[in-house]
Amino acid sequence: MAASTDPDTPRALVVTVVHHPQDSRIRHREIAALLAAGWQVTYLAPFVAHDLPVPAPEGGLTCIDLPRAAGRDRVPAARAARAAVRRLAPEHDVVLVHDPELLPATAGLGLEHLVWDVHEDPAGALVVKEWLPGPLRRPVAGAWRLAERLVERRHPLLLAEHAYADRFRGSHTVVPNAVVVPPEVPPAGGARLVHVGNLTTARGSEVMVQAARLAHAASDGAITLEVVGPVRDDASRAAMEAGVAEGVVVWHGFQPAERAMATIDGALAGLSLLRDLPNYRGSMPTKVVEYLAHGVPAITTPLPLAREIVQEAQAGLVVPFDDAQAAADAAVELWRDPQRAAGMGERGRELVRGRYDWAKGGAAFVAALTDIARERSPRR
Incomplete structure (x- = not known):
C-alpha cells in the first residue's frame, strides 16, 4: 500500500541504527500503535545487517534499510542516518529517534519536530561498553550528561521509565515499557x-x-x-x-x-x-x-x-x-x-x-506524538 499523500494523514519517521528492527518497544508496540491510529510510518532500521529482508510497503508502513551501529564501527551508520533523515524529515510530522547517537548525527538539520524516545541511560551504559577504551568511559559519560541537558532544551522527550525524569530538568511524557498481555495463558509449572x-x-x-x-x-x-x-x-x-x-x-x-x-x-x-x-x-x-x-x-x-x-x-x-x-x-x-x-x-x-498493559500505554503514546505534531510539524 502506498503512503498517503493526504496532508491530514499524520506521518512519523521512526529511526534506529542500534536496535533490532523487530525490537518490541519500537516495532511491536509504538509503530503498531501509530498504524492502528491511522498514521503513516516510515521506519529506518538495520534490516540487512540483521539478516532480514526489507519489508515491502504494507498497511501504512514503509521500511528503509540503514547500516547498523555496533562496537566502534558507528560512523557509517550515523552518516547514513543523517542523510536519510535530512531527505525524509520534511515529509513527516514527527521524527522519532531511539538511539542516543542519532542526536549528534542529526544536529544542525533544524529538526524542531524531532523527538527522542529515552529507553536507556546512555551515561550509565558507557561504563560497561567494551568498544570504548576504559580511561575514556567516565569522562565520556559525564560529557553525555551535559549533552542530555542541551538536547532537552531543543527537543521533546518521551521517557520509558519514571525514574529517568531525575536526569532532566523539565517535565516529559512517560511511556513505560508496557507489554501486550495475552488474553489466556497456561499455568506456570514443569521444569x-x-x-x-x-x-x-x-x-x-x-x-x-x-x-x-x-x-x-x-x-x-x-x-x-x-x-x-x-x-x-x-x-x-x-x-x-x-x-x-x-x-x-x-x-x-x-x-x-x-x-x-x-x-x-x-x-x-x-x-x-x-x-x-x-x-x-x-x-x-x-x-x-x-x-x-x-x-x-x-x-x-x-x-x-x-x-x-x-x-x-x-x-x-x-x-x-x-x-x-x-x-x-x-x-x-x-x-x-x-x-x-x-x-x-x-x-x-x-x-x-x-x-503495565500496552492497551493503555499505546493510547498515551499516540496522544503525545499527536500533540507534538500539532505544535511542531513542518507539514502543518
Whole structure:
C-alpha cells in the first residue's frame, strides 16, 4: 500500500541504527500503535545487517534499510542516518529517534519536530561498553550528561521509565515499557526455565548458564533453560554454546516477537539476572514484566524496580547479584512446588494487567506524538 499523500494523514519517521528492527518497544508496540491510529510510518532500521529482508510497503508502513551501529564501527551508520533523515524529515510530522547517537548525527538539520524516545541511560551504559577504551568511559559519560541537558532544551522527550525524569530538568511524557498481555495463558509449572532478550555478560548470561547447570544437576536432569535472544559479546556466546553442549540449555537465537513470547507460556520461571550496573538501577527490566504478563514467575536480581514488582505481587523470587547457586536454588524450590509457581504467575499477571498493559500505554503514546505534531510539524 502506498503512503498517503493526504496532508491530514499524520506521518512519523521512526529511526534506529542500534536496535533490532523487530525490537518490541519500537516495532511491536509504538509503530503498531501509530498504524492502528491511522498514521503513516516510515521506519529506518538495520534490516540487512540483521539478516532480514526489507519489508515491502504494507498497511501504512514503509521500511528503509540503514547500516547498523555496533562496537566502534558507528560512523557509517550515523552518516547514513543523517542523510536519510535530512531527505525524509520534511515529509513527516514527527521524527522519532531511539538511539542516543542519532542526536549528534542529526544536529544542525533544524529538526524542531524531532523527538527522542529515552529507553536507556546512555551515561550509565558507557561504563560497561567494551568498544570504548576504559580511561575514556567516565569522562565520556559525564560529557553525555551535559549533552542530555542541551538536547532537552531543543527537543521533546518521551521517557520509558519514571525514574529517568531525575536526569532532566523539565517535565516529559512517560511511556513505560508496557507489554501486550495475552488474553489466556497456561499455568506456570514443569521444569523449563526461560530467558528472553539480548545476551550479554552485563545481563547475566554467564551466571544464567551456570545456574541452569546447577539446577539441572539438583533436579536429576529435569530442569533445563530455554533461551531466546542474540548474543552481543564473545563471553556470552561461549557460555551459551557450552550450555548447549552439556544439554542444560536450548538456545534459539533471535526469534520474532510472537515466537519469543510464545516460548514463555507454561514455563516454570523466567530468569532476569542483570548485574548491579548504573544503567539498570533506574529501569524496570522489560523481561520481568513479560514473564509476569504470561503468567510465569520471575527469578530476578534485586534491581529496585524489579524487586518491587516481584515482591509486591508475590510473583517470583529475588536472588543476589552474580549468584548462580541462589538462582539455581530458587528454580529448584519452584520446581518442587508447581502450585506455588502457578500462583505466583497468576498474581503477577493480574498486577501487570492493571499497571503495565500496552492497551493503555499505546493510547498515551499516540496522544503525545499527536500533540507534538500539532505544535511542531513542518507539514502543518
